[in-house]
Amino acid sequence: MPSSDYDSACLPDLLPLYYRRLFPFAQYYRWLNYGGVQKNYFQNREFSFTLKDDIYVRYQSFSTQNELEKEMQKINPFKIDIGAVYSHRPNQHNTVKSGTFQALEKELVFDIDMTDYDDVRSCCSAADICSKCWTLMTIAIRILDRALRDDFGFHHLLWVYSGRRGVHCWVCDEAARKLSVAARSAVAEYLSLVKGGEETVKKVVLTDPIHPFIRESLWVVEQYFSQYALQAQDILGRKESVDKVLALMPEDVKKELQQSFQQEKKPETRWKMIMEQARKKQGTAKKGQYFEKEIMLQYCYPRLDVNVSKGVNHLLKSPFSVHPKTGRISVPMDLKELDKFDPFAVPTISLICEELDRPRPGEEEEKSEETKENEKDAAERRKIRDYKRTSLAKYVRYFDQFLDGMARSWKGQLLKKSDLQKEF
Amino acid sequence: MQFSSRRKKLATNPQTELYTQPLQFYVQPPLENISLSEFETFAVDRLKLLKTVENLGVSYVKLSENYLSKLESESKNLNFPYKPESDDKKSGSTECDKRRKDHISHFILRLAYCQTEDLRRWFIQQEVDLFRFRFNTVLLSKQKLEFLHKNELHYNTITTEEKAALKDKLINSSYAVSGITVTDQDVYKVPFQDALDLVRTRKVYLKAGYAYIPHQDIVTIVLNDFRTKLSKALALTARSLPAVHSDERLQPLLNHLSHAYVGQDYSIQKNVGKISLEQIDSLSGKSFPLCMRQLHQALRENHHLRHGGRMQYGLFLKGIGLSLEQALQFWRSEFIRGKVDADKFDKAYAYSVRHMFGKEGKRTDYTPYSCMKVILSNPPSQGDHHGCPFRHSDPDLLKQKLQVYKVSPSGINQILELVKGMHYQLACQKYFELTHNIEDPSFSLNHPNQYFIESQKVLGGGKDIKREMDTSQRSQENSAAKGSTAAREAAPNSSQHLAEMTEDLESFFQDA
Numbered sequence: 014m015p016s017s018d019y020d021s022a023c024l025p026d027l028l029p030l031y032y033r034r035l036f037p038f039a040q041y042y043r044w045l046n047y048g049g050v051q052k053n054y055f056q057n058r059e060f061s062f063t064l065k066d067d068i069y070v071r072y073q074s075f076s077t078q079n080e081l082e083k084e085m086q087k088i089n090p091f092k093i094d095i096g097a098v099y100s101h102r103p104n105q106h107n108t109v110k111s112g113t114f115q116a117l118e119k120e121l122v123f124d125i126d127m128t129d130y131d132d133v134r135s136c137c138s139a140a141d142i143c144s145k146c147w148t149l150m151t152i153a154i155r156i157l158d159r160a161l162r163d164d165f166g167f168h169h170l171l172w173v174y175s176g177r178r179g180v181h182c183w184v185c186d187e188a189a190r191k192l193s194v195a196a197r198s199a200v201a202e203y204l205s206l207v208k209g210g211e212e213t214v215k216k217v218v219l220t221d222p223i224h225p226f227i228r229e230s231l232w233v234v235e236q237y238f239s240q241y242a243l244q245a246q247d248i249l250g251r252k253e254s255v256d257k258v259l260a261l262m263p264e265d266v267k268k269e270l271q272q273s274f275q276q277e278k279k280p281e282t283r284w285k286m287i288m289e290q291a292r293k294k295q296g297t298a299k300k301g302q303y304f305e306k307e308i309m310l311q312y313c314y315p316r317l318d319v320n321v322s323k324g325v326n327h328l329l330k331s332p333f334s335v336h337p338k339t340g341r342i343s344v345p346m347d348l349k350e351l352d353k354f355d356p357f358a359v360p361t362i363s364l365i366c367e368e369l370d371r372p373r374p375g376e377e378e379e380k381s382e383e384t385k386e387n388e389k390d391a392a393e394r395r396k397i398r399d400y401k402r403t404s405l406a407k408y409v410r411y412f413d414q415f416l417d418g419m420a421r422s423w424k425g426q427l428l429k430k431s432d433l434q435k436e437f
Numbered sequence: 438m439q440f441s442s443r444r445k446k447l448a449t450n451p452q453t454e455l456y457t458q459p460l461q462f463y464v465q466p467p468l469e470n471i472s473l474s475e476f477e478t479f480a481v482d483r484l485k486l487l488k489t490v491e492n493l494g495v496s497y498v499k500l501s502e503n504y505l506s507k508l509e510s511e512s513k514n515l516n517f518p519y520k521p522e523s524d525d526k527k528s529g530s531t532e533c534d535k536r537r538k539d540h541i542s543h544f545i546l547r548l549a550y551c552q553t554e555d556l557r558r559w560f561i562q563q564e565v566d567l568f569r570f571r572f573n574t575v576l577l578s579k580q581k582l583e584f585l586h587k588n589e590l591h592y593n594t595i596t597t598e599e600k601a602a603l604k605d606k607l608i609n610s611s612y613a614v615s616g617i618t619v620t621d622q623d624v625y626k627v628p629f630q631d632a633l634d635l636v637r638t639r640k641v642y643l644k645a646g647y648a649y650i651p652h653q654d655i656v657t658i659v660l661n662d663f664r665t666k667l668s669k670a671l672a673l674t675a676r677s678l679p680a681v682h683s684d685e686r687l688q689p690l691l692n693h694l695s696h697a698y699v700g701q702d703y704s705i706q707k708n709v710g711k712i713s714l715e716q717i718d719s720l721s722g723k724s725f726p727l728c729m730r731q732l733h734q735a736l737r738e739n740h741h742l743r744h745g746g747r748m749q750y751g752l753f754l755k756g757i758g759l760s761l762e763q764a765l766q767f768w769r770s771e772f773i774r775g776k777v778d779a780d781k782f783d784k785a786y787a788y789s790v791r792h793m794f795g796k797e798g799k800r801t802d803y804t805p806y807s808c809m810k811v812i813l814s815n816p817p818s819q820g821d822h823h824g825c826p827f828r829h830s831d832p833d834l835l836k837q838k839l840q841v842y843k844v845s846p847s848g849i850n851q852i853l854e855l856v857k858g859m860h861y862q863l864a865c866q867k868y869f870e871l872t873h874n875i876e877d878p879s880f881s882l883n884h885p886n887q888y889f890i891e892s893q894k895v896l897g898g899g900k901d902i903k904r905e906m907d908t909s910q911r912s913q914e915n916s917a918a919k920g921s922t923a924a925r926e927a928a929p930n931s932s933q934h935l936a937e938m939t940e941d942l943e944s945f946f947q948d949a
């Protein structure tokens with residue numbers, strides 16, 4: 014019911030309502046202010062807005078939550094991007110001496126987009142996704158989330174559905190925000206296994222010994238491989254897709270399997286035969302024959318857009334931005350529920366605006382209380398209750414939890430800071 | 438010059454102090470006076486050495502046998518330290534002389550290469566590579582510990598218990614560890630940010646943000662330290678630059694040094710408007726290197742190129758002489774045949790074309806990518822057509838492509854051999870020879886635009902292009918071949934005073 018309701022022609026009419034009554038400004042500010050640990054962190058942050066007709070305004074910045082709120086309610090952006098924290102206020106970048114205006118910090122971000130998997134999914138292509146290929150995103154999140162935590166020691170990872178065909182990850186730890194360009198690209202490269210463009214057939218090549226990181230990642234892929242690749246994508250069913258898989262093996266193995274596949278049509282059994290061959294090969298060959306693992310990784314391993322992660326000043330679509338094409342809200346994802354996450358169940362702007370209009374029981378009683386408070390507070394509270402009445406609520410609630418987790422870490426820092434001050 | 442006698446007293450024999458080891462962190466600037474002629478030869482020799490480091494780094498795997506032996510012989514020729522103890526009786530240079538030359542020449546080049554971001558980056562990269570080479574070959578393994586000690590480089594080691602617990606993981610993470618060696622080796626634990634080279638290539642075990650580095654790989658952390666210190670020192674030296682600039686004897690020399698070896702700048706447009714858009718199709722078959730030919734084809738077929746491709750190809754086209762107007766027309770006419778309409782093009786893409794010409798944004802004029810940049814940075818991923826076909830295509834596909842382009846089977850084999858040995862630019866050069874019917878071309882390929890120019894020379898097309906580029910090319914080669922004479926020409930007045938003039942180098946490094 015909900016998603017098909019969205020009509021992009023209505024977007025200009027819905028956005029004002031969304032920014033006025035639903036967008037979680039308080040949480041949003043709480044996030045980007047990072048507890049005020051560093052001076053001007055929010056103030057020097059770049060926002061950029063896409064307006065109607067793809068008009069793009071960069072280098073916006075705001076001194077307070079209120080200012081941001083006012084501006085967004087005034088211009089009602091179709092899309093919001095978040096950039097870096099700069100050395101000066103971004104909206105004054107023209108007034109500072111050139112060369113001194115520099116991007117200093119930003120969350121370490123990752124962008125995984127389904128279009129990058131076009132050569133290994135048969136269900137959809139380009140911007141389309143379906144529940145079959147969505148598994149690829151689940152795998153990607155599992156692998157990267159584990160590595161960023163266990164290998165790199167990060168804790169505050171915000172995973173966000175992009176609103177259409179991919180996911181973003183915002184690593185918000187202080188150490189991550191301070192990484193140099195070189196360090197960001199090293200992390201991204203450590204995490205990249207699938208290499209090569211249109212001109213490369215074999216995109217994953219493993220060497221001996223297999224690094225613990227790859228072992229861990231393989232372990233994740235194995236959980237999903239049979240259900241996803243063999244059943245849903247049927248990579249060992251149709252002739253063309255079988256040929257594609259065979260092309261990734263050594264010549265002799267390929268010949269043998271081509272033979273045996275004529276008798277055996279069942280994908281699961283075919284895969285067993287491949288594994289069997291791999292085991293035989295490992296016994297005989299010198300070393301480093303891992304074609305069955307390479308196949309699994311080529312079909313399932315996350316494909317990162319390394320350039321997005323590298324740059325400190327790269328812009329990335331903000332959480333709670335609306336996707337103009339699908340109308341879906343870019344919502345934070347709760348990894349505890351990851352396997353149940355359904356991109357098609359993510360609320361659209363039309364749905365939540367409609368939910369807001371539904372009559373609500375028990376409204377009258379609260380009215381009287383409200384009048385006692387000053388007006389601003391009342392408006393604030395009304396907004397809180399507003400989003401709670403829509404399907405956006407559970408995503409905001411999760412965002413709150415995420416922020417609570419971070420708050421614990423910056424509380425420690427604020428304490429340290431004030432202790433230091435006392436000492437002097 | 439007012440040479441401070443104070444210093445002489447302090448370090449009675451500074452050389453023995455400074456030059457006890459064949460390798461150093463260059464913390465202490467030279468304290469002695471030096472004649473301008475020595476100043477010059479030292480500087481030019483080191484530049485030659487660094488240039489060799491750069492070239493070898495592109496054509497060979499770093500620290501491979503060929504790389505090592507070539508770098509060793511170049512160091513030897515130029516009288517720099519190249520093996521543990523190498524008093525060279527024949528040339529009369531003692532080890533100490535070499536170390537002194539190494540020391541002083543490094544500091545001179547700091548002066549010349551601290552001036553801009555690009556120069557600093559180039560200099561640091563080559564110095565780091567040179568340091569790596571020496572750390573591995575010039576230092577004996579027992580000297581390495583001594584070296585760490587002397588330079589006060591202390592890193593945390595993990596306990597034997599921790600090592601035992603992580604044994605398998607360590608063995609599977611590094612080539613430097615095996616079941617046997619893991620117990621005898623120290624393993625250092627450093628924040629992963631200090632071992633980026635190992636992290637990037639996944640050659641180290643990572644846990645909770647720390648890299649666990651076996652002693653054999655310690656060079657990485659040492660290099661990281663070296664790089665950070667050098668980069669800080671250069672920034673400081675840059676601040677003392679006004680003093681250098683006001684010195685009319687040094688200034689031309691330093692300027693010349695910094696320009697001599699960074700290669701030709703293909704962003705200087707000498708042939709703007711000499712090429713018409715209609716010519717591009719035929720030129721792409723005749724005179725474009727494979728990387729650009731591939732991009733051109735992809736663009737014609739898909740009416741679109743992704744960002745990486747647009748940059749690589751767009752800048753190349755700029756380099757061969759397309760004007761901004763031509764470039765806009767070229768991209769627009771191709772893109773609107775695809776999914777993009779004229780309006781969208783003007784909104785979404787025209788900006789980036791103007792950007793390449795320095796007409797938007799920071800207004801920096803972008804330089805066309807060199808082969809090294811194409812080969813080493815930003816490898817193509819799904820949907821991309823940029824990169825270097827010799828590096829980024831599957832050998833099978835490359836072979837097919839070469840067949841289509843009518844390269845003889847024996848030629849294809851030669852090319853594939855070179856690719857196998859990771860000599861991508863040599864493979865490309867071989868392709869050039871085969872398709873232009875010449876043997877032994879007189880240039881060494883390091884830039885797609887250079888490929889184009891050389892090709893046009895051979896084919897005799899574009900006479901104007903030929904002549905103009907000829908001269909600039911030659912002057913570059915000249916300076917590469919006889920850098921020292923060129924340097925001398927650059928500072929003609931100084932030669933008369935060479936004998937009597939000395940310079941107190943240290944004054945420039947007071948901040949550093």
Ligand code: SF4
Nearest residue numbers: 726728808825865885
């Ligand atoms: S070697 Fe250079 S010119 Fe040749 S294809 Fe590769 S990048 Fe292009």
